[in-house]
Amino acid sequence: MKHHKIISFITAVIVSSLTNGFSNAPKSVAPGGSTCFLINPPNSSVEWSFGAGQSVQVYLENLNILPVTVTLVYYFASDEYWHTIIPSKSLTETKTYSVFGYTPIQYRFSLSTASGAAQIVGHASW
Amino acid sequence: MKVLNPFLILALIFLASCANSEKAPAPVADGVVLPIKPSSELVRGYALSDDYLDVDFAAVEKVILSPSSRSEDVVEADFAKATAAVYRFYKHVSIKDSMYVWDIKNGAEINISEDIFSALTNSFDEVNAAIKEWNAKGERVELPDITEEYLESLLN
Numbered sequence: 343m344k345h346h347k348i349i350s351f352i353t354a355v356i357v358s359s360l361t362n363g364f365s366n367a368p369k370s371v372a373p374g375g376s377t378c379f380l381i382n383p384p385n386s387s388v389e390w391s392f393g394a395g396q397s398v399q400v401y402l403e404n405l406n407i408l409p410v411t412v413t414l415v416y417y418f419a420s421d422e423y424w425h426t427i428i429p430s431k432s433l434t435e436t437k438t439y440s441v442f443g444y445t446p447i448q449y450r451f452s453l454s455t456a457s458g459a460a461q462i463v464g465h466a467s468w
Numbered sequence: 469m470k471v472l473n474p475f476l477i478l479a480l481i482f483l484a485s486c487a488n489s490e491k492a493p494a495p496v497a498d499g500v501v502l503p504i505k506p507s508s509e510l511v512r513g514y515a516l517s518d519d520y521l522d523v524d525f526a527a528v529e530k531v532i533l534s535p536s537s538r539s540e541d542v543v544e545a546d547f548a549k550a551t552a553a554v555y556r557f558y559k560h561v562s563i564k565d566s567m568y569v570w571d572i573k574n575g576a577e578i579n580i581s582e583d584i585f586s587a588l589t590n591s592f593d594e595v596n597a598a599i600k601e602w603n604a605k606g607e608r609v610e611l612p613d614i615t616e617e618y619l620e621s622l623l624n
Binding site (some may be wrong): 366381382394405406407408409410411423424425426427428429430431432434456457458459460461 | 498532568599609
């Protein structure tokens with residue numbers, strides 16, 4: 343009986359280590375999206391992160407009737423800044439961010455504005 | 469069995485509380501309600517007419533910025549008038565020396581109230597100040613042109 347327990351325990355340890363060893367294997371990421379809201383006041387900046395595939399398309403939308411300034415920072419090996427103006431009730435162009443690696447890849451951005459009144463939406467899709 | 473009953477009841481209460489905790493408040497972004505979108509007929513009607521446009525721009529903006537506090541005082545026509553005023557103003561906006569400029573001096577020239585004119589020029593002053601700051605730091609800024617396509621999108 344004791345033998346059985348020891349064998350079961352060893353088997354469990356082996357199976358567990360094998361499973362962990364395979365956890366870094368590439369996984370396909372289903373198409374999806376993420377949305378981020380920046381509403382000032384009260385917040386002039388907001389953090390935005392999500393797990394996605396090797397390439398994501400991002401664009402920003404100004405819902406306000408006044409133009410706004412916006413800075414999107416993409417945090418990767420070196421931070422990448424995108425400063426733009428979004429006229430009233432309009433969208434920016436779409437930017438693509440790509441990372442070659444095992445998926446899901448964790449993308450991290452920050453969205454900020456110097457405009458006193460803003461409602462900006464960040465849209466990401468993959 | 470009689471001894472176990474109280475434990476069973478406690479376990480059920482615990483499970484019920486766990487189930488409730490799954491209904492924790494959703495992230496703010498999910499709770500955001502998008503502001504009213506006025507009908508294009510209404511916007512087009514105001515924008516292309518010669519009617520004098522006056523609307524409480526600050527009240528409209530307040531509803532856009534916090535849709536959950538939507539006021540009954542701000543109706544669809546107000547959103548339409550505000551968008552129409554924006555359209556009339558943007559028709560006079562262009563980019564010169566990496567700054568947004570406008571070729572009108574007051575609201576009367578495009579038949580909008582001076583309050584709306586001030587709100588729009590103040591916001592462009594704010595935008596220009598940010599552009600100037602970025603330029604001074606040598607940082608690249610994208611300035612979209614005010615195109616016919618964009619102006620048309622305001623009417624739709």
